[in-house]
Amino acid sequence: MSSDGKCVLSFVCPFGLYWRLLGVDWFSGQFWTCTCADEKLWWGQEYCWDNTTAVDNEARAFFYRKEQCLEGPEECVWEDEIFTFNDVFQSMHTLFVVSSMSGWNDVMYRAIDTNGLGELPRMNNRLHDAR
Helix, strand or coil: CCHHHHHHHHHHHHHHHHHHHHHHHHHCCCCCEEEECCEECCCCEEEECCCCCCCCHHHEEEECEHHHHHHCCCCEEEECCCCCCCCHHHHHHHHHHHHCCCCHHHHHHHHHCCCCCCECCCCCCCHHHHC
C-alpha cells in the first residue's frame, strides 16, 4: 500500500469510529417499537384487538411505553429494527447502509421518530435535528 493510502486510512478509520460511537451514544436502544399483528404502532396510537370496535373498552388500549406493549394483547411484541445503533458493530452496519445510499432514508426517518428509551416512536419527533 502506498503512503497516500496509509495516510487516507489513518484519517478515515478514526473518523468512522467517531461517527459510530456518536450513533451509539445518541440512538442506542431507541429504534425499538411495538408491533401488533404485523402493524407497527406509534406513540399514543389506539390499538383494538379481537375483531371488536373501539366502543368496547376492554379490547382496546393506547400504547406509549414498552411496558404497555408487553402487558397488552399477546399478538403485540416489542421488537428492534434491522438497522440500529445499539452497539458499535450494528452502528458500523447501519452507517455502511447510510453511506451506500441504499436505505439511508429509512434510517433517517426512524432516527427522527425516536422518542427515548422504552418509548414508542413519535412521528416527526426530532424535526429540528433533521435540518
